[in-house]
Ligand SMILES: Nc1nc2c(c(=O)[nH]1)N[C@H]1C(S)=C(S)[C@@H](COP(=O)(O)OP(=O)(O)OC[C@H]3O[C@@H](n4cnc5c(N)ncnc54)[C@H](O)[C@@H]3O)O[C@H]1N2
């Protein structure tokens with residue numbers, strides 16, 4: 001069968017909403033199976049493969065939250081001020097199993113074990129000390145300034161669930177619970193390839209009709225920030241149906257995810273879709289009501305998840321962030337979805353064709369009285385333009401049905417620069 005026999009012109013299939021396309025892409029993503037065990041300091045950004053149980057309670061013993069004096073409330077009888085002798089001195093790391101003598105106070109420091117029998121710690125600022133005695137005037141609360149054993153994480157309790165990114169605070173929590181190594185999901189093997197006879201690499205001469213390849217570095221750089229991805233860059237494929245078929249077949253056999261850019265719209269030089277069909281890919285998404293990025297293709301090719309991103313760089317960037325990335329997260333084993341959209345208002349007027357959810361590069365310097373950024377729109381929305389996305393502080397989302405955006409129109413914005 002020739003590739004023209006399955007020409008993709010028109011891309012039959014329903015136009016999906018962005019949310020429906022995202023859900024289909026996520027549903028097509030099978031989480032990578034198995035796990036590897038890593039020490040804490042090699043696990044940042046990786047995905048927990050199993051629930052992680054605390055090896056020790058956190059904190060492991062009752063300890064003082066302040067530098068001060070530990071005492072028994074039952075010793076403070078009658079009206080204050082009360083006077084107590086200081087019977088012992090306890091610093092952090094003290095290994096003795098101490099009991100506080102009745103009628104006495106213990107000099108204690110932050111992090112030091114609270115002696116048995118003491119039920120409050122009074123800050124040194126609230127005590128006057130005279131030789132071996134202290135005096136205090138205010139009645140302490142029961143348990144005041146005592147961090148109880150297991151109040152952060154109980155003995156043997158789950159410290160972290162499966163399917164979470166190991167952020168620095170989560171790693172710190174595990175260290176605190178005595179966990180030294182963690183079962184994490186294997187890296188997600190992602191292959192990227194660019195298509196197009198017009199593409200040349202920066203650093204090479206530009207021939208007639210050629211442009212420099214922007215999507216390759218866009219995808220490489222974007223994926224390099226995902227610590228659970230192992231990236232293979234398969235370079236540029238020529239617009240040749242046979243070699244595209246071989247390349248995507250091989251990429252799908254050796255990777256969990258394949259991402260191409262270009263060659264997914266309607267022209268007969270757009271070979272990706274035909275190649276996918278000839279390779280018997282199951283295609284879940286062919287057209288999306290998104291601007292830019294309408295001809296996004298998502299499916300499964302053999303065991304691999306396949307994303308055919310549009311060639312226009314802004315369209316590739318938006319379809320990656322809005323649809324491919326949530327599915328990649330699921331394929332990596334992540335179960336939490338970040339929601340980084342913030343409320344904002346338009347500071348511009350824009351008349352548009354309805355029907356597609358639009359992602360608009362924006363910047364801002366002022367905020368309205370409610371603290372919402374007042375957005376300035378960058379560029380004219382062309383999906384081939386790169387200056388607006390490069391200058392943008394964020395991406396605003398315009399609902400499909402909105403025909404005219406006027407100043408003060410509430411919009412959501414996703415901040416970009418970090
Ligand atoms: N008759 C129609 N034509 C087009 C349609 C349509 O529905 N009917 N859709 C348009 C839309 S919307 C988009 S988006 C593009 C998507 O096109 P493809 O994904 O097939 O991509 P190409 O045709 O290969 O390239 C589009 C554009 O992007 C440039 N490009 C490609 N790769 C790169 C790269 N790696 N770095 C920088 N620039 C790249 C390429 O030269 C083209 O200018 O189709 C519309 N057409």
Ligand code: MOO
Pocket residue numbers: 290291292293294295310312315383384
């Ligand atoms: O959907 Mo396309 O990205 O507008 O040119």
